[in-house]
Amino acid sequence: xxxxxxxxxxxxxxxxxxxxxxxxxxxxxxxxxxxxxxxxxxxxxxxxxxxxxxxxxxxxxxxxxxxxxxxxxxxxxxxxxxxxxxxxxxxxxxxxxxxxxxxxxxxxxxxxxxxxxxxxxxxxxxxxxxxxxxxxxxxxxxxxxxxxxxxxxxxxxxxxxxxxxxxxxxxxxxxxxxxxxxxxxxxxxxxxxxxxxxxxxxxxxxxxxxxxxxxxxxxxxxxxxxxxxxxxxxxxxxxxxxxxxxxxxxxxxxxxxxxxxxxxxxxxxxxxxxxxxxxxxxxxx
Amino acid sequence: xxxxxxxxxxxxxxxxxxxxxxxxxxxxxxxxxxxxxxxxxxxxxxxxxxxxxxxxxxxxxxxxxxxxxxxxxxxxxxxxxxxxxxxxxxxxxxxxxxxxxxxxxxxxxxxxxxxxxxxxxxxxxxxxxxxxxxxxxxxxxxxxxxxxxxxxxxxxxxxxxxxxxxxxxxxxxxxxxxxxxxxxxxxxxxxxxxxxxxxxxxxxxxxxxxxxxxxxxxxxxxxxxxxxxxxxxxxxxxxxxxxxxxxxxxxxxxxxxxxxxxxxxxxxxxxxxxxxxxxxxxxxxxxxxxxxxxxxxxxxxxxxxxxxxxxxxxxxxxxxxxxxxxxxxxxxxxxxxxxxxxxxxxxxxxxxxxxxxxxxxxxxxxxxxxxxxxxxxxxxxxxxxxxxxxxxxxxxxxxxxxxxxxxxxxxxxxxxxxxxxxxxxxxxxxxxxxxxxxxxxxxxxxxxxxxxxxxxxxxxxxxxxxxxxxxxxxxxxxxxxxxxxxxxxxxxxxxxxxxxxxxxxxxxxxxxxxxxxxxxxxxxxxxxxxxxxxxxxxxxxxxxxxxxxxxxxxxxxxxxxxxxxxxxxxxxxxxxxxxxxxxxxxxxxxxxxxxxxxxxxxxxxxxxxxxxx
Numbered sequence: 045x046x047x048x049x050x051x052x053x054x055x056x057x058x059x060x061x062x063x064x065x066x067x068x069x070x071x072x073x074x075x076x077x078x079x080x081x082x083x084x085x086x087x088x089x090x091x092x093x094x095x096x097x098x099x100x101x102x103x104x105x106x107x108x109x110x111x112x113x114x115x116x117x118x119x120x121x122x123x124x125x126x127x128x129x130x131x132x133x134x135x136x137x138x139x140x141x142x143x144x145x146x147x148x149x150x151x152x153x154x155x156x157x158x159x160x161x162x163x164x165x166x167x168x169x170x171x172x173x174x175x176x177x178x179x180x181x182x183x184x185x186x187x188x189x190x191x192x193x194x195x196x197x198x199x200x201x202x203x204x205x206x207x208x209x210x211x212x213x214x215x216x217x218x219x220x221x222x223x224x225x226x227x228x229x230x231x232x233x234x235x236x237x238x239x240x241x242x243x244x245x246x247x248x249x250x251x252x253x254x255x256x257x258x259x260x261x262x263x264x265x266x267x268x269x270x271x272x273x274x275x276x277x278x279x280x281x282x283x284x285x286x287x288x289x290x291x292x293x294x295x296x297x298x299x300x301x302x303x304x305x306x307x308x309x310x311x312x313x314x315x316x317x318x319x320x321x322x323x324x325x326x327x328x329x
Numbered sequence: 330x331x332x333x334x335x336x337x338x339x340x341x342x343x344x345x346x347x348x349x350x351x352x353x354x355x356x357x358x359x360x361x362x363x364x365x366x367x368x369x370x371x372x373x374x375x376x377x378x379x380x381x382x383x384x385x386x387x388x389x390x391x392x393x394x395x396x397x398x399x400x401x402x403x404x405x406x407x408x409x410x411x412x413x414x415x416x417x418x419x420x421x422x423x424x425x426x427x428x429x430x431x432x433x434x435x436x437x438x439x440x441x442x443x444x445x446x447x448x449x450x451x452x453x454x455x456x457x458x459x460x461x462x463x464x465x466x467x468x469x470x471x472x473x474x475x476x477x478x479x480x481x482x483x484x485x486x487x488x489x490x491x492x493x494x495x496x497x498x499x500x501x502x503x504x505x506x507x508x509x510x511x512x513x514x515x516x517x518x519x520x521x522x523x524x525x526x527x528x529x530x531x532x533x534x535x536x537x538x539x540x541x542x543x544x545x546x547x548x549x550x551x552x553x554x555x556x557x558x559x560x561x562x563x564x565x566x567x568x569x570x571x572x573x574x575x576x577x578x579x580x581x582x583x584x585x586x587x588x589x590x591x592x593x594x595x596x597x598x599x600x601x602x603x604x605x606x607x608x609x610x611x612x613x614x615x616x617x618x619x620x621x622x623x624x625x626x627x628x629x630x631x632x633x634x635x636x637x638x639x640x641x642x643x644x645x646x647x648x649x650x651x652x653x654x655x656x657x658x659x660x661x662x663x664x665x666x667x668x669x670x671x672x673x674x675x676x677x678x679x680x681x682x683x684x685x686x687x688x689x690x691x692x693x694x695x696x697x698x699x700x701x702x703x704x705x706x707x708x709x710x711x712x713x714x715x716x717x718x719x720x721x722x723x724x725x726x727x728x729x730x731x732x733x734x735x736x737x738x739x740x741x742x743x744x745x746x747x748x749x750x751x752x753x754x755x756x757x758x759x760x761x762x763x764x765x766x767x768x769x770x771x772x773x774x775x776x777x778x779x780x781x782x783x784x785x786x787x788x789x790x791x792x793x794x795x796x797x798x799x800x801x802x803x804x805x806x807x808x809x810x811x812x813x814x815x816x817x818x819x820x821x822x823x824x825x826x827x828x829x830x831x832x833x834x835x836x837x838x839x840x841x842x843x844x845x846x847x848x849x850x851x852x853x854x855x856x857x858x859x860x861x862x863x864x865x866x867x868x869x870x871x872x873x874x875x876x877x878x879x880x881x882x883x884x885x886x887x888x889x890x891x892x893x894x895x896x897x898x899x900x901x902x903x904x905x906x907x908x909x910x911x912x913x914x915x916x917x918x919x920x921x922x923x924x925x926x927x928x929x930x931x932x933x934x935x936x937x938x939x940x941x942x
Contacts, residue, residue, distance in 0.1 A: 057689065059916075070352055070517060080352065081483070083516035085459055092895045093691040106590035108483070108516035111660040113680040124686050131680040151687040152899045153726065155887045158908040160899065161687050174681065265906045286708065287928065289888035310907055312886035314928055328905065 049078065049102025050207070051110040055129045056121030057146045058093050061196035064221060065119070066097035068200060069207075071217035073101040076209040081108035092148070094125060117206050119199050121182070122146050127163055130174065138176040138242075140202045142195065143167075143253055144183050155290070155310045156266060167250035171243075178202050178242045179249045186233045191226060194233035201237020267311030268327040269293075269303045275323035276300035284315035284324060353520045355513040358484040359451060360385035361520065362491025363421050364395070366447070367528025370413035371397045372406040374768065375797035376425030377460040378514040379453035383423055384800075387810055394527045399794075399801050399809045402737070402768040403428035407435045407450065411504070414448035415540060417531030419495055423451040426467045431737065431769070433470070436504070440474045441550035442540050443502035446531050447495035451507045453514050456630045457657030460796075462717065462736065464655065466631035471506045471608055475554050477561050478506050478608035479570060480586040484518035490605065492523075493570065501557055501564070510630065512587045512657065562609040570605030573618050580672060581622025583615070583635055583646075588628050591660045595667060610638050619644045626651070626670060630658040693722050695896040696871065696918030698836040698862035699789050702760070703730040704891060704926075705843035706787075709850060710755040712747060716740035716770070718762040719796045720789055727893045731760070738769025741786055745777050748784040756850035757784040763819065764794040764802040771822075777855050778827035785849040785856045789836075790819060791864040799867020807868070823857045830856035837862055839925045865918050872941070873919030874934045876912050882931035883909040889923040889932070897923060 052069060056062040063084055070082045084097035098110045112131050119140045120126025126141035133139060143165065151162040171177040180202065182195040197218065204214055215231060222230040269292065278299050285293045285301065290308040293301050293315060301324070303309075315324045353361060359382050363371065373383050387397050396413075400406035403424040410422035422432070429436060429452050436450065452471075455461040471478040479494050481487040487509065494505040538546050565571060580599040584592050585607045592601060602618040604611075619625050619639070627636040627648035636648035651666035652658060667673045693700055703723040706713050707730040715721055715731035716739065724731035733743055744759035761770045766788050774786060794800040801807045804817035823831045830852045834845045842860070849856035865871040880900065885907035889897055896917040899908035912923070914935050924932035 067352075067517075074350075074352055074519065079519060081516060081518045082352075083512060085511075085515070092689075092694070094689045105518075106593045107660055108512065108518065108587075108590070109660055111664070113676060113678065124689070127683050128686045130683045133681055135678055135681075147898050148687060148689045149692060149890070149893050149895060149898070150690060150726070152890065152908070155890065155907065158899065158903070158906070161685075163684055163686055166684075169684075289886050289891055291707075310887055311905065312884065312907065313905075314884075314886050314888075318928075 047208070049100065049105065050116040051114055052099045052117050052119065052203070052207075053110050053115045053129055053132045054097045054099065054119045054121075055125040056095055056142075057125060058095050060095070060121040061193070062095040062097055062121060065121075065196040065200055066099050068217050068221050069099055069203070071220060072207075072209045072213045073099075075213040075217055079103060079105045081105045083108035096125075096129070117203060119203050121196060121199060123165060124163055127170070133174065136175055138178050138206055139170070139174045140178045140199055141170075142182040142199060143179055143249060144181065144195070165253045167246065167253050171246060171250070176243075177246050178240070179246045180237070180240055181249065181252075182237070185236050189229065189232040189236050191229035191233065194226070194230045197230040197233035198237035201234040202240060202242075204234070204238050265311070265328060267309050269306060269309050269315075270325045270327060271301050271303060272323045272325070273300035275321045277321060281320070283318050283320065287314045287318050289314065350519045350521050352517050353484045353488070354381065354515055354517050355481065355484050355487040355509055356381035356453075356515070357385045358487035358520050359423075359491050359507065359509070360389055361522055362488040363449070363495075364389045364525040365488070365523045366492045366495040367419050367526045368395055368421050368495070369418035369446075369527060369530065370410060370420040371395060371423070372400045372409040372420075373423035373451075374400055374403045374406055374428055375794050375800040376428050376453070377797055378455060378509070378511040379423045379425045379428070379451060380797045380800065381514075382421075382451060382453075383809060386421075389525065393810070397809055401803050403432040404435055407432040407439070410448055410450070411435060411439050411442075411444070414444040414446045414498075414504075415442070416533045417446045419447045419499075419528045421449045421451065424453070425461065426452055426454040426465055427461060427463065427736070428452075429467055429470055430465075436470075437474050438542055438547075439504050440476045440554050441542060441547055443553075444498055444504055445502070445534065446528070447498035448504040449491060449494045449498060449507055450504050451509065453509045453511070454631075455511050457511065459511050462734065464631060466634060467506075467508055468608065468634045469632055471508065472634070475558055476504050476506055477501070477565075477606065478508060480508050480605055480607050481513055482585075482587045482589045482605070483513065483516065484520050486605065487513060488520050488522070490570065495528075497564070501561055503557060503561070508586070510586060510657075516587075558609050562611060565606045565609055565611040566614050568606040568611070571611055571614060572603055573614070573621075574601045574603060575621070576600045578621060579623050581618055581625050583618070583625065583627045583639065584629060585635065586630065588630055588658055588663070591658075591663045592628055595660065595663055596672060604635065607635065610635070612642060615639055615642065615644070619646075626672070628652055628658070628663060628666065631655070690725060691722060692893060692895050693719060694866055695894055695916045696865040696920040698791055698860060698865070698920075699723060700728070700892050700894065701836045701839045701842050701922050702787060702789065702846070702860060703728045705839065705846050706730045706758060706760070708843055709846055711758040711785075711846070711850065712753040712755050714740045714744040714747060714757065714759045716759070716761040716765050717796070718765055718789075720760060720762060727891045736769075737765055738773060741770050741773035741777060744784050744786070745773070745780070745782050748782050758787055758846070758850070759784065760787045760789060762795070763788060763790040763792065763804055764800075766819075767803050767817070774823065774828070774857075775826050781854055783854055785846070785852075785858065787846070788819060788857065788859045790859050790861060793864045793867055795864045795867060799864060819859055820857075823859075828855050828857050830854065831859070832857070833859045833861050835862065836860040837920050837922060839922055865920075871918055874938045874940075875914040875917035875919050876921065876924055876932050877914060877935045878909070878911050879931045879933060880909055880911075882929050884929050884931075885909045886928060888926045888928065892923055892926070894923060
């Protein structure tokens with residue numbers, strides 16, 4: 045497949061080492077005698093945002109970008125990002141995916157139900173759709189060989205058998221790019237990744253993943269806020285207005301507190317608990 | 330392994346002539362090219378995707394033969410570079426596309442004065458707005474100014490064109506714009522390097538008729554500029570940067586910048602006119618190409634810059650009918666365009682479809698000192714005039730505490746207008762970072778003080794230009810080379826401008842910050858509040874005892890979730906039908922702000938933690 049060259053997409057979350065991992069792949073391709081282009085997008089985020097790196101090698105490479113449907117491998121350092129990158133895969137090409145989940149604050153928005161929008165760890169379904177899925181808990185494997193931060197080296201180890209680069213080239217560029225004092229740990233992590241046997245390993249990982257809590261499922265119970273106006277002393281106090289995490293309450297010229305965002309109330313009872321005049325009641329089902 | 334602090338450039342022992350080809354980003358290659366062309370002075374203001382150019386230049390010059398500075402803003406930067414060029418030193422000025430708007434006053438007239446020694450202005454455009462407030466196509470500005478435009482398509486060309494640009498600038502006595510896009514600046518490719526050098530100084534030559542733009546002098550210089558454009562067009566006709574690649578004559582594609590590479594891959598058989606020196610347009614070359622092909626299609630990112638000029642020549646040309654005028658023009662969009670034009674067939678196999686995923690918008694870092702002030706602003710119901718920086722992220726949920734953001738420094742001037750509009754629904758507060766304040770906020774603050782406008786300015790002083798990765802600025806106390814520098818006393822500056830209410834607060838103290846904002850909002854005049862905590866990521870990583878949640882005490886009120894801190898997420902535990910929270914001890918910096926919001930004191934320092942050496 046990759047006699048003429050190839051395309052790899054590496055994705056993850058800021059801080060996981062996507063950029064460094066792609067620099068290692070690029071350097072490895074260069075050492076193996078290929079022309080290389082690599083392009084990353086890390087947008088606005090210092091940390092916590094999406095990072096993706098396109099890498100292409102060949103006799104003569106024009107575009108630094110992998111077109112949708114043209115990647116010979118996708119390496120995902122995070123579950124959700126791996127799912128997002130799926131359209132880039134060429135049919136039949138491997139999706140190398142870390143089982144680690146980094147749940148962004150934005151996925152925890154429905155406070156009433158507690159339902160998270162983060163996708164479940166449905167590994168079997170993914171394998172049915174993609175075909176060649178090579179999943180592992182890279183962070184755990186890296187920890188076992190000495191450094192949790194070497195998770196990207198584990199995934200490069202999984203990638204290595206798919207790429208037409210000799211092992212010496214991998215190890216040399218790995219040693220070249222590893223931060224000071226970590227090259228031994230990174231080499232061990234790489235070799236551990238390389239030793240994983242697929243597809244058996246994915247089935248083993250899927251069984252293990254099934255045992256861990258899969259996403260965050262909700263349980264909606266809308267509460268109701270009641271203000272007893274006769275007991276509220278209004279603007280002189282404002283304790284509940286300041287305490288409400290959802291900005292449900294306001295005193296805007298009114299004598300007593302008004303409920304301005306009833307739908308946002310999660311029933312935390314802070315207003316009820318803090319009101320010195322017992323003027324608020326939170327009714328939950 | 331963590332993110333790389335150094336590039337392959339550093340490993341290749343800078344300064345030495347390396348026979349080994351280098352794997353460089355476009356920005357690194359521009360710095361490399363500038364050093365090979367003998368640049369002596371370089372200036373600019375940080376801005377994605379241009380920032381790494383000056384940073385690489387410093388790394389490539391351990392012997393300090395080049396003067397490099399982070400300027401206060403892009404206009405100052407271009408003034409510095411133009412002055413250096415007029416003084417006979419080859420100079421470079423690097424900025425992002427919108428930076429050229431700030432520098433435009435100097436830029437437009439520098440086309441009249443000319444340069445003496447080579448002057449290269451790098452404009453790094455951001456199609457797709459990966460990290461920008463607009464996606465203006467600066468080719469239009471360059472044409473408006475009447476200066477030559479070079480558009481490299483990859484790292485090798487970024488190096489080559491930079492060297493070429495210095496020569497061109499000197500030969501034609503004109504500033505030359507080197508325009509990249511994010512994809513050129515940040516993509517890496519193989520570069521064959523040459524030796525680094527410092528060009529001999531040409532010395533200053535007094536010539537007021539050329540350099541003092543009084544109306545009488547400027548009139549004749551405008552004519553010089555127009556005649557120079559004609560000469561430049563003749564140069565472009567035969568420039569090695571422009572070339573026709575003859576292929577199938579049924580289709581001729583005119584293109585520039587990185588789009589050339591996508592075109593080569595998507596329609597490998599087509600004839601291509603590739604313009605690396607794209608302004609002034611080599612009209613004869615374009616006519617020759619058009620005459621040699623049956624169908625002429627322009628593929629260009631953003632504006633129909635080439636298309637309209639070719640149409641003005643009377644050529645039958647197609648382009649924006651098939652290709653979008655907005656967004657980054659990647660291989661997918663170009664394929665769709667060629668399919669629409671009937672040039673290629675649709676791809677056979679449909680790509681895989683992802684199951685529903687969550688979006689991951691950029692967020693303020695754990696421990697970011699900007700978080701608490703915006704929570705307080707939301708609490709007091711302020712109308713918040715925002716600005717350009719990390720803190721612009723406070724506009725999105727859950728902080729949701731910003732109402733406007735337009736351009737560098739605009740927060741203060743727009744707050745004046747909002748305050749004078751009579752339409753504001755709460756106290757008017759301008760929020761601006763320290764680097765942005767010095768960049769373009771100072772004149773607006775003088776205006777607000779001058780007219781005693783009743784409003785509050787919140788200067789979020791974190792000591793660095795954080796958004797672009799922590800670059801120094803005039804108040805940072807350090808230069809781009811890491812040398813100690815004088816600082817600016819911001820409270821004293823505000824008082825000197827005539828501000829009566831000036832207060833410094835600790836943004837990690839939520840109550841103090843909110844109280845100060847409430848008092849400032851009640852003050853019948855202009856008030857300034859300055860926060861004093863450094864950025865937690867740069868230049869020094871701030872790490873204190875991480876916090877943890879005592880799960881049995883958490884009543885799941887969700888107050889801490891209003892901070893949008895990436896270290897705080899829901900746990901698997903419930904309280905009365907709501908999610909309890911947990912803190913990631915690895916990313917938590919121990920800023921304590923969440924603990925201050927917690928009504929049950931469930932957030933405490935992680936036991937057994939000790940500061941790493």
